Structures are given as C-alpha cells and as structure tokens.
Amino acid sequence: MSDTAPAAPQFADLGLPAPLLEALNSLGYETPSPIQAEAIPTLLAGEDLLGLAQTGTGKTAAFSLPVLAGIDVSIRATQALVLTPTRELALQVAEALQRYAQNMRGFSVLALYGGSPFAPQFKALERGAHVVVATPGRLTDHMRRGSIKFDNMRFLVLDEADEMLKMGFADDLEAVFEKVPEQTQKALFSATMPAGVRTVARKHMREPKEIRLHSGKSSSLDTITQKVWEVANHHKLDAMTRLLEVEPVEAMIVFVRTKTASLELSERLEARGFAAAALNGDLSQQLREQVVDRLKRGLLDIVVATDVAARGLDVERISHVLNYDLPHDSESYVHRIGRTGRAGRSGTAILFATPRERRLLHVLEKATGQKIEPQALPSADAVRSGRLTKLATRLQNAAENTGALHQQLVEELLQLTNMEPLELAASLLATLPSAKTLVEPVADLPAAPPRREMSDDRDSGLVRYKVQGGRSNGLMPKPLVDALVKHGGLRRQQIGHIKMFTEHTGVFLPQLDQSVLGKLAGVEVNGVALQIREWPLPPGETERPRSPRPPRKDFASKPRAAKPPRRS
Numbered sequence: 001m002s003d004t005a006p007a008a009p010q011f012a013d014l015g016l017p018a019p020l021l022e023a024l025n026s027l028g029y030e031t032p033s034p035i036q037a038e039a040i041p042t043l044l045a046g047e048d049l050l051g052l053a054q055t056g057t058g059k060t061a062a063f064s065l066p067v068l069a070g071i072d073v074s075i076r077a078t079q080a081l082v083l084t085p086t087r088e089l090a091l092q093v094a095e096a097l098q099r100y101a102q103n104m105r106g107f108s109v110l111a112l113y114g115g116s117p118f119a120p121q122f123k124a125l126e127r128g129a130h131v132v133v134a135t136p137g138r139l140t141d142h143m144r145r146g147s148i149k150f151d152n153m154r155f156l157v158l159d160e161a162d163e164m165l166k167m168g169f170a171d172d173l174e175a176v177f178e179k180v181p182e183q184t185q186k187a188l189f190s191a192t193m194p195a196g197v198r199t200v201a202r203k204h205m206r207e208p209k210e211i212r213l214h215s216g217k218s219s220s221l222d223t224i225t226q227k228v229w230e231v232a233n234h235h236k237l238d239a240m241t242r243l244l245e246v247e248p249v250e251a252m253i254v255f256v257r258t259k260t261a262s263l264e265l266s267e268r269l270e271a272r273g274f275a276a277a278a279l280n281g282d283l284s285q286q287l288r289e290q291v292v293d294r295l296k297r298g299l300l301d302i303v304v305a306t307d308v309a310a311r312g313l314d315v316e317r318i319s320h321v322l323n324y325d326l327p328h329d330s331e332s333y334v335h336r337i338g339r340t341g342r343a344g345r346s347g348t349a350i351l352f353a354t355p356r357e358r359r360l361l362h363v364l365e366k367a368t369g370q371k372i373e374p375q376a377l378p379s380a381d382a383v384r385s386g387r388l389t390k391l392a393t394r395l396q397n398a399a400e401n402t403g404a405l406h407q408q409l410v411e412e413l414l415q416l417t418n419m420e421p422l423e424l425a426a427s428l429l430a431t432l433p434s435a436k437t438l439v440e441p442v443a444d445l446p447a448a449p450p451r452r453e454m455s456d457d458r459d460s461g462l463v464r465y466k467v468q469g470g471r472s473n474g475l476m477p478k479p480l481v482d483a484l485v486k487h488g489g490l491r492r493q494q495i496g497h498i499k500m501f502t503e504h505t506g507v508f509l510p511q512l513d514q515s516v517l518g519k520l521a522g523v524e525v526n527g528v529a530l531q532i533r534e535w536p537l538p539p540g541e542t543e544r545p546r547s548p549r550p551p552r553k554d555f556a557s558k559p560r561a562a563k564p565p566r567r568s
C-alpha cells in the first residue's frame with residue numbers, strides 16, 4: 001500500500017505511541033494507507049469521524065490504532081466498544097486489535113457475539129476487557145443483563161455502520177449511542193455510506209469530520225478486474241466448473257442468494273471433487289468459524305456464502321470472487337467483490353448474469369465506477385489447454401523430485417515393454433487419473449440464448465415432479481439426486497431445482513417415461529421409499545398438497561408445471 005498519497009507520511013509521523021509503532025513494524029506495515037494517514041491523526045486529536053474508504057484499504061487499523069493509543073491498561077474497565085455486523089467480523093477485528101496491541105502488556109480484548117456461551121463472556125466483562133468488539137444483537141443482550149459497563153467508555157466505533165442499519169439494528173444502535181457517556185468519541189466506518197448513515201451521524205456525533213477517499217462514483221478498487229459471464233441459470237454450475245479450470249484460482253468466495261443455495265452448491269462442488277464448503281447464517285457458530293479458518297489455512301479453496309460473508313472478511317488467499325447469483329443491491333456488490341484485491345494485491349471478480357439480468361449491470365458499473373467487461377465462456381479448447389497447462393506444471397514440479405532411480409526405472413520399463421519412449425510416455429499418461437479428463441471430449445457450453453426465446457430459469461423445459469417424503473422424513477437433496485442418477489438414469493446436470501417441504505419434495509426433471517417412474521418407485525433413500533409423480537400446480541394452488549388430490553387424468557393433460565416456486 002505504498003503507491004498512494006503523493007507525500008506519503010510515515011506511521012511515525014502520525015503521533016502513535018512507540019509500542020504500536022513497534023507492532024506495526026513487526027507486522028510488516030511500511031507506510032500508512034490513505035485512510036490511515038487521515039483518520040489516525042483526526043481520531044488522536046479527539047474528533048468524531050465518518051470514514052469512507054474502499055474495501056481492503058486498512059480501515060480496521062485506521063480506527064484500532066487510535067483506540068489502542070487511548071487505552072489505559074492499568075484501568076481494568078471497558079474503554080472502547082467496536083460494533084460489527086457479523087460474528088466473523090467481530091472475531092477478525094478482535095484478532096486485529098490483539099495483534100496491534102502485542103506490545104501493550106496486560107491489554108485484553110473481548111469479542112462478544114451470538115452462538116457462543118454467555119458464561120465466559122460475563123467473566124471476561126467482569127474482569128474488565130479493555131476493548132469489546134461486539135455484534136449488535138449480543139451486545140443488546142448484555143446491555144439488558146447489565147453485564148457490560150459504559151462508565152469508562154472513551155470510544156465507540158461502528159464498523160460497517162450502513163450494514164448494521166440495513167440489518168434492522170437502528171434501534172439497538174440508538175440505545176448504544178444513548179448509553180455511552182456524553183464525551184465518548186465516536187467513529188463510523190464503511191466502504192459505502194448511504195444517506196441513512198449520515199442521519200444517524202448528525203444526530204449522535206459532535207460535528208464529525210468526514211473523510212471520504214473516493215468519490216461516490218467509484219467505491220471499488222482498481223486492483224479488482226471485473227468481468228461478466230452471461231450464463232443461463234441451469235448452466236451456472238457447468239460454467240463455474242469451467243471457470244475453475246481456466247482461471248488461476250487460489251481461493252474463491254462464491255456468493256449465492258439463499259442459505260439453501262449455499263448448501264446445495266457447496267455439496268455439488270464437493271461431489272465434483274473441489275475443496276468447498278458453505279458459509280451461511282444457519283450453520284452453527286463453531287462451523288462458521290471453522291470454515292473461515294480452513295479457508296485461511298488453505299484447507300478449503302471455495303466457500304459458497306450468503307451475504308453474511310460479504311462485509312469486512314479479510315482473507316489474503318482469496319484471488320477470485322464469483323457472484324453466482326446477482327446481489328440484492330449495488331452496495332452489497334461493492335462489498336462482495338471487495339473480498340479480493342485487498343491491501344494492494346490484485347483480484348478478479350466474476351459475475352454470472354442471465355440474459356434477463358443484463359440490464360442491471362449498468363447499476364453495478366455505476367456503483368463501482370468501472371466497466372464490467374463481458375467475457376465469452378471458455379471454449380472447449382480453452383478448457384483443454386487449461387487442463388494441459390496444469391498437468392504440464394505438475395510434471396515440471398515433479399521433475400524436481402525425480403532422480404537416477406526414476407530414470408533407471410524408465411530404462412528398465414523400455415526394455416521390458418519393448419516400447420519407444422513416446423509410446424511408453426503415452427501409456428504412463430493413460431494410467432494417470434488426472435490425465436483422463438484430457439482425452440475425454442469437452443463440449444462447448446451453450447451460450448445463453450437471447451432473451452426473448454428463453455425462460456432463463458434453471459428449471460425451464462423441465463417438468464415438476466412431486467416426491468413423497470420430505471425433510472421431516474430425513475430425505476435430503478443430495479441422496480435424492482444420487483438415487484435419481486443411480487436408479488432413474490438421469491445425469492446430475494439434468495436435474496433442476498429441488499425444493500424440500502416437511503412432508504414432500506418438489507423436483508424439476510426432464511419428462512420421465514413410465515418405465516423410469518416404475519424403476520424409481522419404491523427405491524429407498526435414507527429409509528424413505530420414493531413415490532414420484534408428475535405434479536402440476538393448477539393456477540392459484542399453493543405449495544401445500546391438497547386433498548382430495550386432483551384426478552390423475554389432469555396430470556396427463558398438463559405436462560408442464562404452472563409456475564416454479566420462488567426459491568427461498
């Protein structure tokens with residue numbers, strides 16, 4: 001981050017105490033980022049602050065360092081409160097504070113978030129953690145119980161202030177503002193600041209200084225290359241597999257719209273051999289933390305997440321962000337793609353847009369101040385040469401570990417087999433599992449058809465079937481798909497949307513003939529005997545099965561489902 005402001009100041013010029021400067025030095029921070037250069041002196045001077053700077057530009061240190069400079073470790077009381085919208089972020093900010101405070105003896109920071117037991121939190125608050133980093137929900141719980149004390153509070157920081165307002169925490173934040181002592185210094189940070197934030201700032205802050213490091217036009221980083229792939233919904237999974245073959249992905253975060261979609265897609269990716277996992281608000285807190293940790297440590301390469309991971313998450317390995325589903329709004333897009341290209345590194349953001357969504361692109365281009373370049377889907381040739389390059393790299397790497405022993409083996413094999421070296425190499429390749437995909441033909445992915453001719457739903461052209469047996473019977477999408485593949489002779493890609501209800505399951509499939517239905521009838525999946533039948537929904541009928549059921553002949557006269565349900 002050294003190529004920024006013209007007369008770049010040094011950390012030593014900003015007025016920070018020696019223990020913090022030493023910590024920055026040991027962390028390898030050379031020069032302050034622009035937001036740090038501006039925010040640190042302002043906060044050290046005691047002013048309130050609204051800090052607006054792009055994703056990945058060091059806002060955490062911009063507030064953490066001045067907060068730490070103001071902490072008196074000899075007083076065992078909470079002196080600063082930092083609020084973050086998500087649990088992962090609370091933990092991450094607490095960890096950052098701990099790192100910056102590595103030379104402040106006796107310093108303690110506490111992360112307070114839901115999904116973790118109260119008892120240790122009470123104890124740590126009792127002992128007087130110097131800084132508390134909390135999510136609004138859990139903080140409100142503690143405020144109700146009176147376990148957090150505000151008397152010594154000197155700083156209040158809202159990281160991702162706009163998101164917390166958007167999540168509906170306005171009243172809780174209001175209560176916090178009311179509760180902190182009058183002279184508490186306040187700071188709000190984010191990469192995006194919609195109008196609502198300023199209203200809060202005006203109400204609760206003392207003439208806050210506003211530091212804005214980008215014009216409203218460009219809220220995302222120029223280290224991020226943005227591209228769009230036009231893909232119909234039902235080709236997204238194939239397109240994603242292609243993407244993974246041709247793009248130099250180190251780690252990727254994939255954003256989908258719903259929790260269910262994050263589970264389904266991560267399962268499908270795992271089934272295709274990728275180190276993938278889901279991250280969404282329904283998972284246990286322990287699992288959520290494990291996923292982030294495994295991603296950081298390189299044990300996972302793909303995390304399929306909902307917007308719970310869109311804000312603040314700082315994982316150096318993330319080289320790519322994929323918007324598998326379009327975000328709800330442009331702010332969310334800015335934050336999502338900001339998970340890559342952090343701290344001056346470069347990153348790639350790819351967006352899957354169906355033809356119908358194409359018209360929304362200009363909104364995102366406007367929000368990021370950048371063009372989102374359309375990119376042709378990788379051709380079969382590109383996929384093949386991507387695979388070949390990967391294999392070549394592997395062989396080159398392997399060459400470093402071969403020696404006389406391997407060469408001698410080759411000599412012996414040549415003699416034994418009576419083959420030419422080229423023949424032998426070809427045979428060896430044929431036994432190599434990873435070379436298998438190279439001899440298989442690769443089909444070109446169909447480009448998304450033009451808008452008018454298609455219904456760009458992943459279920460288009462499919463028929464809706466009703467499967468007797470739902471979640472409450474223990475039926476799950478993955479085993480169901482496996483059974484459809486095994487007993488119904490379907491290919492995975494042919495299977496559309498699966499919707500699990502309590503008592504039954506709705507699934508979109510190509511039209512099945514009676515013999516296939518017969519084969520599937522009675523097949524046991526997780527102890528449930530499948531009963532599967534075509535299931536058109538007469539207009540106006542709800543998801544719930546009605547009794548008495550419509551007569552069978554209605555089914556035959558209406559092969560196509562009325563309207564697929566909205567994905568939830």
Ligand SMILES: Nc1ncnc2c1ncn2[C@@H]1O[C@H](COP(=O)(O)OP(=O)(O)OP(=O)(O)O)[C@@H](O)[C@H]1O
Pocket residue numbers: 001028029030031032033036053054055056057058059060061190191311312313314338339342343
């Ligand atoms: N001065 C610096 N020199 C080098 N690296 C830095 C510096 N300041 C911060 N970083 C690193 O940059 C990365 C991004 O910082 P941070 O998470 O604070 O960004 P952010 O602005 O809060 O982004 P977001 O808007 O996504 O939350 C972190 O890994 C951090 O350690």
Ligand SMILES: [Mg+2]
Pocket residue numbers: 059060159312
């Ligand atoms: Mg941040």
